[in-house]
Amino acid sequence: MANPVLVVLQQREGGLHRMSREAIAAGQSVAETLGGSVEAVLLGEGLDAAVEEVSAFALAKFHVVEHEALASYTPGAYVGALVEVVDAVQPSVVVLPHTYQTVDFLGLLAQRVDAALVPEVTGFESADDGLLWERPVLGGKLTSKVAVRGGASVLVSVQSGSFSADGARSGEAPVERFALSADPEPDRELLGTEEVGGDQVDLSQAGMIVAVGRGIGDGEKMSVAEDLAEALGAELAASRPVIDNGWLPRDRQIGSSGQTVSPKLYVALGISGAIQHLVGMKGSKTVVAINRDPNAPIFSVADYGYVGDLHEFTPAFTTALREAADS
Amino acid sequence: MRIAVCIKQVPDTEARLRLRRDERWIDEEDVPFVINESDEYALEEALQLAEASEGEVVVFTLGPERAKEALRKALAVGADRAVHLRDDALEGGDASTTGAALARAIEREECDLVLTGSQSDDVGFGATGGVIAGHLGWPHAWLVMGVEVEEEGTARVVREMESGVNEIVRLRLPAVLEIQAGLNHPRYASLRGIMQAKKKELSEVGASDLDLAPEATGAAGALTEVVSVGFPESGEGAEILEGDAEVAARQLVERLRREAKVL
Ligand SMILES: Cc1cc2nc3c(=O)[nH]c(=O)nc-3n(C[C@H](O)[C@H](O)[C@H](O)COP(=O)(O)OP(=O)(O)OC[C@H]3O[C@@H](n4cnc5c(N)ncnc54)[C@H](O)[C@@H]3O)c2cc1C
Ligand SMILES: Nc1ncnc2c1ncn2[C@@H]1O[C@H](COP(=O)(O)O)[C@@H](O)[C@H]1O
Numbered sequence: 001m002a003n004p005v006l007v008v009l010q011q012r013e014g015g016l017h018r019m020s021r022e023a024i025a026a027g028q029s030v031a032e033t034l035g036g037s038v039e040a041v042l043l044g045e046g047l048d049a050a051v052e053e054v055s056a057f058a059l060a061k062f063h064v065v066e067h068e069a070l071a072s073y074t075p076g077a078y079v080g081a082l083v084e085v086v087d088a089v090q091p092s093v094v095v096l097p098h099t100y101q102t103v104d105f106l107g108l109l110a111q112r113v114d115a116a117l118v119p120e121v122t123g124f125e126s127a128d129d130g131l132l133w134e135r136p137v138l139g140g141k142l143t144s145k146v147a148v149r150g151g152a153s154v155l156v157s158v159q160s161g162s163f164s165a166d167g168a169r170s171g172e173a174p175v176e177r178f179a180l181s182a183d184p185e186p187d188r189e190l191l192g193t194e195e196v197g198g199d200q201v202d203l204s205q206a207g208m209i210v211a212v213g214r215g216i217g218d219g220e221k222m223s224v225a226e227d228l229a230e231a232l233g234a235e236l237a238a239s240r241p242v243i244d245n246g247w248l249p250r251d252r253q254i255g256s257s258g259q260t261v262s263p264k265l266y267v268a269l270g271i272s273g274a275i276q277h278l279v280g281m282k283g284s285k286t287v288v289a290i291n292r293d294p295n296a297p298i299f300s301v302a303d304y305g306y307v308g309d310l311h312e313f314t315p316a317f318t319t320a321l322r323e324a325a326d327s
Numbered sequence: 328m329r330i331a332v333c334i335k336q337v338p339d340t341e342a343r344l345r346l347r348r349d350e351r352w353i354d355e356e357d358v359p360f361v362i363n364e365s366d367e368y369a370l371e372e373a374l375q376l377a378e379a380s381e382g383e384v385v386v387f388t389l390g391p392e393r394a395k396e397a398l399r400k401a402l403a404v405g406a407d408r409a410v411h412l413r414d415d416a417l418e419g420g421d422a423s424t425t426g427a428a429l430a431r432a433i434e435r436e437e438c439d440l441v442l443t444g445s446q447s448d449d450v451g452f453g454a455t456g457g458v459i460a461g462h463l464g465w466p467h468a469w470l471v472m473g474v475e476v477e478e479e480g481t482a483r484v485v486r487e488m489e490s491g492v493n494e495i496v497r498l499r500l501p502a503v504l505e506i507q508a509g510l511n512h513p514r515y516a517s518l519r520g521i522m523q524a525k526k527k528e529l530s531e532v533g534a535s536d537l538d539l540a541p542e543a544t545g546a547a548g549a550l551t552e553v554v555s556v557g558f559p560e561s562g563e564g565a566e567i568l569e570g571d572a573e574v575a576a577r578q579l580v581e582r583l584r585r586e587a588k589v590l
């Protein structure tokens with residue numbers, strides 16, 4: 001019998017994180033391919049609501065680790081507890097949701113349990129001697145397939161949207177209270193939280209957005225995008241590097257660490273289309289991408305594309321819009 | 328305070344990519360290499376912390392001969408010393424082997440703080456800093472947007488979280504801080520800096536200096552192996568508008584009006 005697949009769930013203040021369900025779906029799918037059962041683990045304190053929700057999934061065991069030192073997340077305490085659970089379960093594969101929280105402790109966990117590590121998995125296939133894990137490299141311009149050697153156990157974090165939460169099978173999960181042998185040791189003191197970027201521009205309601213990427217080349221050259229935004233009646237936004245360079249204020253950033261938008265028209269100028277950007281704009285109705293690299297991943301989510309220099313195309317686009325408005 | 332900064336040399340994100348013949352990685356010939364973006368911010372943060380404490384900044388990289396250029400640039404920008412983990416046996420590994428080797432090298436230099444970037448722009452594990460922290464037995468934090476060293480041997484650290492909220496935490500020092508892009512404004516090298524860099528110490532270490540057996544590190548020691556890379560299937564993909572900019576722009580306006588009906 002193959003060793004179990006262990007799914008590490010994420011919660012916040014007792015509510016299950018959206019991506020926990022995707023991780024369960026991924027874990028079930030991996031176990032189906034490998035043979036073997038699926039178990040899950042949830043860490044925290046005051047977990048009754050989340051425990052009830054998880055116990056309605058098809059899991060062979062559901063380990064619940066409650067401890068006051070796990071009440072708020074710290075990598076030290078979480079990894080300490082997870083090492084004990086992994087030692088007890090002896091999983092062949094540990095599946096985690098690829099969230100900021102997971103990435104924060106993933107390297108440390110891999111080091112502690114001496115497992116192979118494959119972060120940001122978007123899919124898998126079976127090969128002769130195990131699974132091949134798919135993950136993006138070079139900002140999503142390429143996909144790589146990764147094998148795990150010598151039958152080592154592996155930690156995989158699954159990227160948002162790669163496994164459908166609706167695919168998670170329901171059933172009955174026997175709850176097992178996991179008793180830790182040592183108290184988990186928090187290695188951080190939480191002092192508070194702060195909103196980023198003061199008086200926020202809310203782009204979530206914008207009907208049209210012109211988004212600028214690093215391909216603009218220089219903050220001084222922003223006027224081509226401003227003119228286009230004006231001709232369209234659109235809001236101006238940007239990818240992260242444009243904001244990091246100080247070319248636009250932080251509250252105009254789109255993506256996983258910025259705003260999530262769903263306008264009817266999204267024009268991406270010189271944006272490559274890294275996953276952290278795409279998660280913020282993939283709900284847009286119509287996407288136009290201008291990029292001089294025909295292989296830029298942004299084209300795979302765009303409806304219309306132009307391969308070429310944005311500094312030539314953008315003024316032409318603005319002129320064409322103005323002409324069309326006049327006619 | 329002696330601050331270690333881990334910098335990685337990666338292909339410029341603007342580079343056009345071709346696959347290597349074995350289709351396990353890109354063909355690196357003619358590809359311009361640069362310092363990984365978040366590592367530039369880590370270096371700047373280290374320089375500022377060192378300036379405030381009369382400290383020293385030591386940069387580390389693990390990579391082939393070309394990676395020396397990244398170290399030289401870091402020295403020109405203001406780092407005091409550089410250590411090059413240069414050994415074919417160390418190459419081709421993953422976050423676990425690279426992190427283990429870097430941790431050994433950092434230990435030899437007796438550093439008080441380690442700064443890394445948050446994610447490399449090529450393989451993007453986001454994990455090497457955590458592995459280093461595990462080996463050193465130090466606390467760590469990923470996605471750091473602010474660092475203040477406090478008198479009590481602690482640091483007040485601002486961490487980025489999803490959806491526009493930062494978390495403020497306190498960590499015991501020594502620690503490993505994985506710096507996120509955007510927390511400062513990296514300085515440029517001055518001509519004087521470039522001249523001075525030529526006189527600064529740049530040492531090389533190999534696997535044996537780090538007490539790492541060749542079969543336990545790099546490609547041979549890694550538990551993972553990239554078996555192939557390829558261009559992703561683009562799904563439906565975009566309709567690519569042909570012609571020069573003016574023709575294509577007029578077509579686009581037409582499509583947005585009549586097909587997509589968004590204008
Ligand atoms: C934890 C984390 C969170 C992140 N959060 C976000 C986020 O919220 N939002 C975000 O956007 N990113 C985020 N990122 C960064 C993300 O990974 C990418 O690095 C970033 O999105 C790339 O921005 P870009 O496309 O503008 O730049 P690049 O990837 O450098 O792309 C520039 C593009 O412009 C094209 N180009 C260059 N010149 C021209 C020209 N003259 N004409 C036309 N095209 C041209 C190039 O071909 C290239 O495709 C995050 C990263 C991490 C690690
Ligand atoms: N080969 C390397 N040499 C020096 N530092 C590295 C190397 N690989 C990774 N790092 C550091 O670890 C960070 C995270 O890298 P990664 O885990 O590959 O995403 C990078 O931003 C670097 O600071």
